[in-house]
Amino acid sequence: MKARRAKVKCTYDNVDISRDIATFLKSFSVREVLGGEADSAEITLEDREELWQGDWLPERGAIMDIGITVSDWEYEGDNRELPFGKFEVDEITNTGPPNEAKIKLISVPNNTDLRGVERTRAWEQANLSRIVQDIAEGASMQHYYDAPDDPIIDRAEQSEETDLAFLQKICKDAGLALKVTNETIVVFDISKYENADPVMAITKGRDNIASFDCRMTIHNIYRACHVKYKNGSKGELIEYTFTDPHRAKGRTLEVNEKVESIDEAEKLAKKKLHEKNLEEVAVSLGMTGDFALLASNTVMLKGFHVYDGKYIIMRSSHEIGSGYTSKIELRRVIDGY
Numbered sequence: 001m002k003a004r005r006a007k008v009k010c011t012y013d014n015v016d017i018s019r020d021i022a023t024f025l026k027s028f029s030v031r032e033v034l035g036g037e038a039d040s041a042e043i044t045l046e047d048r049e050e051l052w053q054g055d056w057l058p059e060r061g062a063i064m065d066i067g068i069t070v071s072d073w074e075y076e077g078d079n080r081e082l083p084f085g086k087f088e089v090d091e092i093t094n095t096g097p098p099n100e101a102k103i104k105l106i107s108v109p110n111n112t113d114l115r116g117v118e119r120t121r122a123w124e125q126a127n128l129s130r131i132v133q134d135i136a137e138g139a140s141m142q143h144y145y146d147a148p149d150d151p152i153i154d155r156a157e158q159s160e161e162t163d164l165a166f167l168q169k170i171c172k173d174a175g176l177a178l179k180v181t182n183e184t185i186v187v188f189d190i191s192k193y194e195n196a197d198p199v200m201a202i203t204k205g206r207d208n209i210a211s212f213d214c215r216m217t218i219h220n221i222y223r224a225c226h227v228k229y230k231n232g233s234k235g236e237l238i239e240y241t242f243t244d245p246h247r248a249k250g251r252t253l254e255v256n257e258k259v260e261s262i263d264e265a266e267k268l269a270k271k272k273l274h275e276k277n278l279e280e281v282a283v284s285l286g287m288t289g290d291f292a293l294l295a296s297n298t299v300m301l302k303g304f305h306v307y308d309g310k311y312i313i314m315r316s317s318h319e320i321g322s323g324y325t326s327k328i329e330l331r332r333v334i335d336g337y
Helices: 018-024 128-138 163-173 190-194 262-277
Strands: 005-012 025-033 040-046 063-071 080-095 100-106 118-127 142-146 152-162 177-181 184-188 200-203 209-216 222-231 236-243 251-255 281-288 298-302 309-320 324-332
Touching: 005 018, 005 309, 018 025, 018 040, 040 080, 118 128, 128 142, 128 152, 128 163, 128 184, 152 163, 163 177, 163 184, 184 190, 190 309, 222 262, 236 262, 251 262, 298 324
Parallel strands: 142 184, 200 298, 222 251
Antiparallel strands: 005 063, 025 040, 025 309, 040 100, 063 080, 080 100, 118 152, 177 184, 209 281, 222 236, 281 324, 298 309, 309 324
């Protein structure tokens, strides 16, 4: 059988420079997240001839399209590509001896309206999806709203903050996640991805696990969530408490946010409790490189005793150096809400 291989694929200003990079490559990593922050990448190059300090030095703000290709990976003829999309050159460092160049990239360009301009403006009686659309169009980006609920916001006020910071705030308030990737703004409900079928089972003692780190916490973990809101104009008090059916004891999270009905209060209580308790059980794994280990996918853990169960990948890193490895940060999927 042929030896398995993994390589970096990279285009710079629409020119394929994969072979040029391969000659000098010391390490390559891409870090992608489920939401809340930008994806990032880092390329470290041997620079004995000082090429990356001269004519080969990439311009800050230049765009690279990066990915990983594998050949004969799982079996002979298993040739695939994992594209990560477009990244902007964010930082370049040259160090020595020995001479080395490090290129850091980010998925949200700094020179766009989304991250580079602070604004003050407001929306009145606007759906969240409408605000996302307005901001995406203003930044000349695509948008994708992937959530069952589209709340109407009475007044959304952006005050001397970037579009990205503002979007992150209003999405979090709505119990939704935000991701900017490949020139697209994506707003989504994490629970949709939690409910998806696992892409694989990872069994301790059988699969190629290089390292593991499992953690449980009781800090900021709650048994119930109590939503209470009094409508000033109507004088109506709306209250709802949702209790996790799997917890016998624990604290109650108090939430005072606008709701129009008991149904809205129930949805809000479940979302807020889910948001808090998602951090209760966390596992980090280092494994042989696998294209399926991507943020938003779910996996089943087996052979980890009390940590067995279904998990969602919150962050993943794909790295090429002496070989191809994947590192993932997992949170246990919450059952029932």
